Amino acid sequence: MSTPPTPLWEVFVRPARGTNHVHVGSLHAADATLALQNARDLYTRRNEGVSIWVVRSVDITASSPEEKDSFFEPSADKPYRHPTFYTIPEGVEHL
Amino acid sequence: MTSSAPANAEVAAYAIRLGDDALILSHRLSEWSAHAPQIEEDIALSNIALDLLGQARTLLTYGGSYSGRSEDDLAYLREERQFTNLQLTEIENGNFAVTMIRQLLFSCYQHELYRDLESSRDAQLAAIAAKAVKEVAYHVEHASTWIIRLGDGTELSHDRAQAALETVWPYSHEMFADDELARRIADLGVGPLPSGLRPAWLGSVQDVLTEATLTLPDDDWKPTGGRKGLHTEGFGYLLAEMQHLHRSHPGAQW
Amino acid sequence: MDATRQQADFDALIASDGRVEPRDWMPEGYRKTLIRQIAQHAHSEIIGMQPEGNWITRAPSLRRKAILLAKVQDEAGHGLYLYSAAETLGMSREEMLDLLHAGRQRYSSIFNYPTPTWADVAAIGWLVDGAAITNQVPLTRCSYGPYARAMIRICKEESFHQRQGFESLLQLSNGTPEQHEMAQDAVNRWWWPSLMMFGPPDDDSPNSAQSTAWGIKRFSNDELRQRFVDICVPQAETLGLTLPDPDLVWNAERGHYDYGVIDWTEFQQVLKGNGPCNRQRIAVRRQAHSDGAWVREAAAAYAAKKQAAAVTEAA
Numbered sequence: 001m002s003t004p005p006t007p008l009w010e011v012f013v014r015p016a017r018g019t020n021h022v023h024v025g026s027l028h029a030a031d032a033t034l035a036l037q038n039a040r041d042l043y044t045r046r047n048e049g050v051s052i053w054v055v056r057s058v059d060i061t062a063s064s065p066e067e068k069d070s071f072f073e074p075s076a077d078k079p080y081r082h083p084t085f086y087t088i089p090e091g092v093e094h095l
Numbered sequence: 096m097t098s099s100a101p102a103n104a105e106v107a108a109y110a111i112r113l114g115d116d117a118l119i120l121s122h123r124l125s126e127w128s129a130h131a132p133q134i135e136e137d138i139a140l141s142n143i144a145l146d147l148l149g150q151a152r153t154l155l156t157y158g159g160s161y162s163g164r165s166e167d168d169l170a171y172l173r174e175e176r177q178f179t180n181l182q183l184t185e186i187e188n189g190n191f192a193v194t195m196i197r198q199l200l201f202s203c204y205q206h207e208l209y210r211d212l213e214s215s216r217d218a219q220l221a222a223i224a225a226k227a228v229k230e231v232a233y234h235v236e237h238a239s240t241w242i243i244r245l246g247d248g249t250e251l252s253h254d255r256a257q258a259a260l261e262t263v264w265p266y267s268h269e270m271f272a273d274d275e276l277a278r279r280i281a282d283l284g285v286g287p288l289p290s291g292l293r294p295a296w297l298g299s300v301q302d303v304l305t306e307a308t309l310t311l312p313d314d315d316w317k318p319t320g321g322r323k324g325l326h327t328e329g330f331g332y333l334l335a336e337m338q339h340l341h342r343s344h345p346g347a348q349w
Numbered sequence: 350m351d352a353t354r355q356q357a358d359f360d361a362l363i364a365s366d367g368r369v370e371p372r373d374w375m376p377e378g379y380r381k382t383l384i385r386q387i388a389q390h391a392h393s394e395i396i397g398m399q400p401e402g403n404w405i406t407r408a409p410s411l412r413r414k415a416i417l418l419a420k421v422q423d424e425a426g427h428g429l430y431l432y433s434a435a436e437t438l439g440m441s442r443e444e445m446l447d448l449l450h451a452g453r454q455r456y457s458s459i460f461n462y463p464t465p466t467w468a469d470v471a472a473i474g475w476l477v478d479g480a481a482i483t484n485q486v487p488l489t490r491c492s493y494g495p496y497a498r499a500m501i502r503i504c505k506e507e508s509f510h511q512r513q514g515f516e517s518l519l520q521l522s523n524g525t526p527e528q529h530e531m532a533q534d535a536v537n538r539w540w541w542p543s544l545m546m547f548g549p550p551d552d553d554s555p556n557s558a559q560s561t562a563w564g565i566k567r568f569s570n571d572e573l574r575q576r577f578v579d580i581c582v583p584q585a586e587t588l589g590l591t592l593p594d595p596d597l598v599w600n601a602e603r604g605h606y607d608y609g610v611i612d613w614t615e616f617q618q619v620l621k622g623n624g625p626c627n628r629q630r631i632a633v634r635r636q637a638h639s640d641g642a643w644v645r646e647a648a649a650a651y652a653a654k655k656q657a658a659a660v661t662e663a664a
Contacts, residue, residue: 005443006133006645007652008436025499026433027135028442030648031655033240038135041142042426062372118411125418128402129633132641134395134425141422148415155411167410191644247654248647255643340467341409347525349410349517 009035010060012053013043021053029054099219100160106217107161108179109280111169112322113208114154115180118170120201121147122337123188132191139237143198146230153223171341175331176324183266185321185330192245192252192259199238200263203299204270204292205231211287220285239303246307253308260304261312268317271296276322363564368494371437379563382556383493384438385454386565388445391431392456394424396630400464401473409467413517417470420510427503434495450635458616459546461624468521468528468535474514475588476536476543476581482507483577484547492564515584522589529589536585537593544608545616547574553613578606 006028012021024043029035035054044050101107124144131137155166183201188194209231212224245256271293273281281288304311320326341349355374362369369375402421408414432442448454459477464470485507488500521532548554548570560566568576578597585592596609618624 005441006649008441025430026436027429028133029135030244030645031652034135034244034648037139037237037240041138042135042429045142122406125405125414128405128418128421129395129398130637130640132637132644134429136641136644137398137425138422138429141418141425145415145418145422148411148418152411152415170411171409191641244648244651245644248650249643251643252647252650336406340407344409344525344527347409347528348520349413 006030008057009039009054010057011035011039011043012055013039014051016050021051026057101158101219102217104161105276105279105283106220106285107158108276109286110154110158110220112179112276114151114158114166114169115178116184116201116205117147117154118151119178119180119333120184120197121145121151122333123185124194124198126188127194136191140194143234143237146227146234150223150227150230157219157223167341171338175326175334178326178330178334179322179324180326181266181269182318182321182327183263183269185327185333186263186266187329189259189262190255191241192255193262195238195241195245196256196259196263197266198234199242199303200267200300201270202231202234202238203296204267206235206299207292207296208287211292215286216284235299242303242309243307246304246309256307257309260309264312265316265318268314269319269321272319272322274322363492363562366490366564367492368497369492370494378559379565380438382560382563382565383496384435384440386560387431387435387438387496387499388440388448389455389457391428391435391445392449392454393460394428394431396456396460396634398424398428399630399633400460400462400626401470403464404467404470407467416513420474420513423506423510427506430499430502431496434493434499437495446634446638450631450638452622452631455620456630457546458619458624459542460630461619461627462538462542463625466531466535468518468531469539471514471517471521471532472535472539474510475518475584476514476539477546478507478511478514479581480543480546480577482511483573483580487567487573490567515588518588518590532588533590536590540593541611541615544574544578544611545613547571547577549613549616575605578608582606 007030008026009029010026011024013024014021027035027038027042029038032054036052039052039054044052101110121144124140124147127140128137131140151170152166155169159165159169181201183197186193186197206228209224209228212220213228215221215224242256245252247253271289273288273290277286277289280286301311356376359369359373359375359379362373369379398421401417401424405414405417405421408417432445435445436442445454449456459480464473482504485500485504489497489504491497491500518532518536521528523529551557551569551571554570557566557569561569581592582597582599594609596607598607600607619627622628
């Protein structure tokens with residue numbers, strides 16, 4: 001039985017006032033409300049005074065001057081080599 | 096934190112009653128471990144179970160201190176007829192919809208209850224309530240989020256959510272039944288009259304159910320008895336599982 | 350940028366003990382090895398919830414119940430951190446779960462043993478978490494950034510678990526005669542499987558050399574296993590429990606404890622799927638996953654409805 005994909009979200013946490021939001025990891029959730037609740041449970045264990053941002057991974061545009069992988073277009077790119085970011089034609093196996 | 100014992104037997108019994116609610120529902124929720132619909136939900140349900148267990152421990156410790164009984168004495172050495180939790184807290188988990196409906200109805204009640212208890216004449220109960228009300232606000236939010244998605248998701252999830260509501264709704268009435276102890280506690284200014292909590296509770300619950308496109312069931316059957324120690328048949332099995340190991344080693348420390 | 354240059358840059362990064370990040374070029378073997386290892390680690394955490402979770406509803410005190418609930422919850426969290434790290438390498442969580450359920454991705458075979466008594470939970474805390482920590486601390490310096498960072502987060506929480514297990518075992522050992530016997534029996538059953546957690550002897554580990562060269566593996570299986578034995582022997586003395594190995598003896602010349610010969614045939618059988626609980630562990634995950642499909646579908650359907658409504662509104 002194969003599984004329908006749930007969107008991937010990146011999580012950023014600001015641990016205390018006066019600090020920056022820091023990327024702490026990712027999680028799967030169907031929508032932003034669930035993503036925020038899940039992030040709170042997973043990355044902060046619901047500590048008070050903590051601010052959380054959740055962003056759909058597909059909405060992140062990344063670039064790095066040090067990147068050397070020619071597989072990627074140099075501009076407007078994605079943070080990961082994630083399969084669901086790319087449309088694969090039907091019938092292609094092992095992808 | 097050192098605390099004095101309850102002022103009288105009634106306050107002690109009241110604390111134990113609230114502790115029993117939290118203890119038994121926590122136990123039911125803990126049965127989901129490793130079986131939830133997704134791993135994120137395993138974590139969320141455990142969080143709620145842990146919050147409730149924490150509430151249970153402080154309430155039972157406080158209530159039990161009046162008669163020299165510890166939290167474990169109360170949890171592991173009382174029989175079925177001595178537990179005073181609502182039947183709502185002991186009904187089986189069923190499917191995820193049943194669990195979430197049970198959580199919504201109970202947590203909305205706990206929210207009204209604890210908000211009122213913050214101004215209790217009993218300082219210890221007021222302190223417990225002040226901490227618990229924040230936890231319970233999150234429980235309400237979590238349950239609401241899921242009920243809305245189940246009710247307004249697929250046709251299958253809607254049917255299951257409605258069926259869950261029909262199953263659980265009858266048990267909600269006991270939360271608002273005034274018995275002798277409840278009236279005494281209200282007179283003492285220690286806690287709210289249960290029936291007084293219902294209008295606000297119904298408003299909150301209805302808002303969620305409406306957004307979830309679910310229909311309020313009829314108020315025909317109103318099972319009761321938990322507060323008097325009359326429980327469902329499933330409760331005996333719950334206690335057997337929960338208490339067996341502790342009872343097998345009388346007096347042992349863990 | 351040609352292939353030789355990319356390889357040279359990667360090699361230089363590894364040689365300087367730098368961190369490889371998701372968007373860096375990496376050899377396909379490196380990527381595949383990491384996916385396999387991180388996924389296996391993630392699956393282990395999730396499967397590991399079962400043997401211990403087995404005792405949550407029967408925990409003999411409310412304090413122990415709270416501790417155990419929190420521990421199992423942490424394990425779920427660790428699984429998620431690790432899936433998150435693996436996903437940066439190009440395999441989705443859905444794919445990894447499908448492979449786990451199909452028996453094509455593995456998890457640590459230690460979790461294929463049953464927990465027939467309460468003392469097993471304590472023994473797991475002391476021995477299995479102890480072995481995991483011994484394995485995991487070096488991984489906090491693994492060459493792959495996301496994995497190393499996940500391991501740092503995990504190690505912080507794991508040491509708390511091990512201490513809880515040790516404390517519980519100590520209480521049992523010093524308790525009633527029945528409790529002491531329960532504790533000793535559990536240790537007798539968990540000791541050898543814990544040693545096997547470190548993997549086959551270095552001579553029988555064909556992949557180790559490559560993993561070491563890539564900075565994924567920092568110490569050999571035997572080195573870590575020896576470290577673990579040396580830590581456990583004095584701890585067992587504190588516990589007042591014996592380890593089931595008559596050949597366990599201090600070797601002054603080596604500066605380590607000598608220990609008996611491990612029976613690897615048992616390990617092979619468990620790896621093959623013939624351990625006591627292999628089928629049950631996977632069956633539970635498959636069941637949870639299929640039972641939960643309608644819930645996940647409902648969430649997806651709701652999200653789709655809301656997105657469609659937002660588009661209509663904007664139009």
